Amino acid sequence: xxxxxxxxxxxxxxxxxxxxxxxxxxxxxxxxxxxxxxxxxxxxxxxxxxxxxxxxxxxxxxxxxxxxxx
Numbered sequence: 546x547x548x549x550x551x552x553x554x555x556x557x558x559x560x561x562x563x564x565x566x567x568x569x570x571x572x573x574x575x576x577x578x579x580x581x582x583x584x585x586x587x588x589x590x591x592x593x594x595x596x597x598x599x600x601x602x603x604x605x606x607x608x609x610x611x612x613x614x615x
Contacts, residue, residue: 580604 583590584607589600 577607577610580607 580590584602584604589602590604591598591600593599
């Protein structure tokens with residue numbers, strides 16, 4: 546019985562890891578899209594830099610991957 550429970554726990558860990566394989570990449574893509582939309586609509590985006598909230602109008606490298614999405 547102990548072996549069955551351990552096997553079940555290992556399977557649960559493996560399936561959870563499998564479900565989250567692309568989560569980090571998806572979150573990064575969502576963040577980039579949100580920053581782009583904020584700059585396009587309001588002209589700036591608020592970011593936290595050096596202990597302060599600042600509004601920037603341009604983020605270096607934000608549009609570098611634009612040609613890949615077409």
